[in-house]
Amino acid sequence: MPVLVMKFGGTSVATVDRIHRAAKRIGVEVAKGYDVIVIVSAMSGETNKLVGFVNDTSPLYDAREYDAVVSSGENVTAGLMALTLQEMDVPARSWQGWQVPVKTTSAHSNARIEDIPTDNIMAKFGEGMRVAVVAGFQGVSPEGRITTLGRGGSDTTAVAFAAAFGAERCDIYTDVDGVYTTDPRITSKARKLDKIAFEEMLELASLGAKVLQTRSVELAMRYKVRLRVLSSFEEQSDDAGTLVCDEEEIMESNVVAGxxxxxxxxxxxxxxxxxxxxxxxxxxxxxxxxxxxxxxxxxxxxxxxxxxxxxxxxxxxxxxxxxxxxxxxxxxxxxxxxxxxxxxxxxxxxxxxxxxxxxxxxxxxxxxxxxxxxxxxxxxxxxxxxxxxxxxxxxxxxxxxxxxxxxxxxx
Incomplete structure (x- = not known):
């Protein structure tokens, strides 16, 4: 079956009710015939709380133990999401980074993904699992220690999985309904873009636009992963959100995109x-x-x-x-x-x-x-x-x- 990657940010899974809402969206894609890989962030505010615990315990902390603590927020969300899907009769299970395994460098708190073998998850898809709920933001070092990818790392995780599994698309669910020509809080005239080229999104992300993490866009551009940014709080349609894609997919661009x-x-x-x-x-x-x-x-x-x-x-x-x-x-x-x-x-x-x-x-x-x-x-x-x-x-x-x-x- 074709594979779809869906990523849900912290605000999209902030409560059990929101996790249930996200699970319903996943169920819709499963019904369309997709095997779905879901990447989840920690519940909103949870990572900051865990970082605070580390700083209170050990101001000059061991970075390896820091990663062990702050990565736990995603594990909780992944387990709750898998349970919610199972309650909806959707065959699902949770995966932590080391179980996939998401192989990374040893740069704790700012690791980079080196490889994502597909064998384990594809074997489970073959056995009837329809949804793999993967804890984002985390991986495992060559030494066998848990690593984290830095702020916004769940976006990077999602794009890396889409590239590794040859996914049809990678949907990033967040608290905004797409990429705008500028920040709508500054000008009410800001317009949601239907499509934007990888290069434009990369520049906007690096210049201050907070919609997507820069590393995730770099990865998408390198592996030609079609990204869609959309809101987890609005009704979904086939043309919802903003598609981040190759320049060739855009018929005619404005001189300035944003x-x-x-x-x-x-x-x-x-x-x-x-x-x-x-x-x-x-x-x-x-x-x-x-x-x-x-x-x-x-x-x-x-x-x-x-x-x-x-x-x-x-x-x-x-x-x-x-x-x-x-x-x-x-x-x-x-x-x-x-x-x-x-x-x-x-x-x-x-x-x-x-x-x-x-x-x-x-x-x-x-x-x-x-x-x-x-x-x-x-x-x-x-x-x-x-x-x-x-x-x-x-x-x-x-x-x-x-x-x-x-x-x-x-x-």
């Missing part, structure tokens, strides 16, 4: 750095080693052998970046006059595969922001996106103005 934003950004500038070969490496290697996630980078014109280097990073990593730069200065590997941090900025981006074949998108974006009196601090571009760093207080204004200017409310 506007993304990231609120909590910081801009850091090293003033008067020596302009010499290797200076960029001397700056960014210590930042990398300190775990600072550097995004935009701009180097000013050199004068008298000195230059300014500006980069952006998440605002909660500013202290880490300052410590790394000051340590590099003390060691003599870099020499700068001052380090200035601006913690009041936000990143706003426009994304669209149509940019490849249309000119003038950047000019239009900059003109719109200029008309609204929004000053641009840093600009970066790629083939299908343009991002700017602006004062955080103008973020919502900028998103609304760009959404209007590119007429994203129109299909």
């Amino acid at each position: 506007v993304a934003y990231s609120r909590d950004e910081a801009k850091m500038t090293l003033i008067s750095v020596a302009d010499r070969p290797g200076i960029a490496a001397a700056i960014f290697m210590p930042l990398s080693e300190a775990g600072v996630n550097v995004d935009m980078i701009v180097q000013n014109i050199s004068e008298e052998g000195r230059t300014d280097m500006t980069f952006s990073c998440p605002v909660d990593q500013v202290k880490r970046a300052e410590k790394a730069m000051n340590a590099a200065k003390e060691s003599g590997s870099i020499n700068f006059h001052d380090l200035v941090a601006d913690e009041g900025v936000a990143k706003v981006s426009v994304v669209g595969i149509g940019m490849r074949s249309h000119t003038g998108v950047a000019a239009k974006m900059f003109q719109v922001l200029s008309n609204e009196g929004v000053n641009i601090k840093v600009i970066t571009t790629s083939e299908i996106k343009i991002s700017v760093l602006i004062d955080r207080k103008y973020m919502e204004l900028a998103v609304q103005a760009l959404h209007d200017a590119f007429e994203l409310e129109k299909a």
Whole structure:
């Protein structure tokens, strides 16, 4: 029988009633003739509670035991979902990561999936099981220890299973009914997209859109897994939600597909750095080693052998970046006059595969922001996106103005 993967996030399984509602959706797909692999998250709030228990018990915890604790939330949901399906006379059983087994690296709390053998689950399908309820977010290391995949890891689990089993589709059930042109909380004109290309979704996810986890979209793009994002709280139809698919499946795209934003950004500038070969490496290697996630980078014109280097990073990593730069200065590997941090900025981006074949998108974006009196601090571009760093207080204004200017409310 064809295989379908269905993933239910924390809000979709937050209570026993919601688990029952999700189970009814699964039953509908079983009735259509699918063998279904269901990936479940922990019940909403459960993982945070378990992380809190670990931190209260051992602030400098053993990462292996951390994974053993925080992965247990998914086990509870998987067992309850299997029981609910059995009560509905749907042959189902639960699977923990090590039982499949989901083979991962040994990087505890941020492991990567290396292989998902299909033999065990396919054998059970052959024996009459119709639904395999798999605990998402977890796997097993080569050493035989439980691992977890990091925040949003259940999305990654779902896509990896769809790729491994050659699933017809991977449905991601969440608390929103699809992917929108921008955050509907910022502009009421935001429109749900029927389809979006993998590349566009990957850019939107990495630029702040919270609908799908970035790693899951990367995986879907690599293995051509058709993803559908839809709400577990609304009536379902065959064309519900948003399909994330190959560019070839989309007949005609708007030049811009969506506007993304990231609120909590910081801009850091090293003033008067020596302009010499290797200076960029001397700056960014210590930042990398300190775990600072550097995004935009701009180097000013050199004068008298000195230059300014500006980069952006998440605002909660500013202290880490300052410590790394000051340590590099003390060691003599870099020499700068001052380090200035601006913690009041936000990143706003426009994304669209149509940019490849249309000119003038950047000019239009900059003109719109200029008309609204929004000053641009840093600009970066790629083939299908343009991002700017602006004062955080103008973020919502900028998103609304760009959404209007590119007429994203129109299909």
